[in-house]
Amino acid sequence: MDLVILGAGGKLARLLRPVFPQKARWLTRADVDIYDTAALRVALRGADAVICMAGVTNASAQPLHMNTDIAVRTLDAAQDVSAGRVILLSSAAVYGGTAGVCAEDGPTAPYSEYGKAKLAMESAAAQHPHPNTVLRLGNVAGADAILAGWVPGFRLDQLPDGSTPCRSYIGPNALARTLSALSEA
DSSP, rough: OOOOEETSSSSHHHHHGGGGOOOOOOEOOTTOOOOOOHHHHHHHTOOSEEEEOOOOOSSSSTTTTTTHHHHHHHHHHHHHHTEEEEEEEEEEEGTTTTTTTOTTTOOOOOOOOHHHHHHHHHHHHOOSOOEEEEEOEEEEEETHHHHHOOOOOOOOOOOSOOOOOOOOEOOHHHHHHHHHHHHHH
16 A cells, blocks of 8 residues: 655654554655645555645744645545545544534534634535544644643633633554554545
8 A cells, every 4th residue: 555644844743653553654744845836746656545634723924724725635636546535633622612522524613723723624625525534632642742841831721711621642653553553544
């Protein structure tokens, strides 16, 4: 199976690569610029599946709307070269202040600009004709600010009632197995 993983230079990919259970072509921005349509087509040609970990976070200086651009460009290129399914990473931030247990087909109410940008990306992917799967990640142990980089001055998100959001975690090993299984499904 030819699996291409875009965004291999990011924090999440650096956690997953050493434990990923299958062979893949891990491509960083230096390997392929997602905004170079011809280069992206070449990179995705022959891929049975594509995992796009490339994206913009709150820590980036780039505008968050680029998450939609990156997803659509990846889907367009995959469609142009008849690549397999594209797996896009979204975020549980799309649920925002939704009370109770959240479901993938349930309501969303993002309150952060990041959550709004990821929901817009999901909407664009849902309308795209190329086969894709969007995975809404919670916190990945070792990649989040709480477990991986707490520094003096950080504060937990606080809801209007003074409570903090419940946080779900997945470890790098479990996420790597999940992404691998999705890519083969």
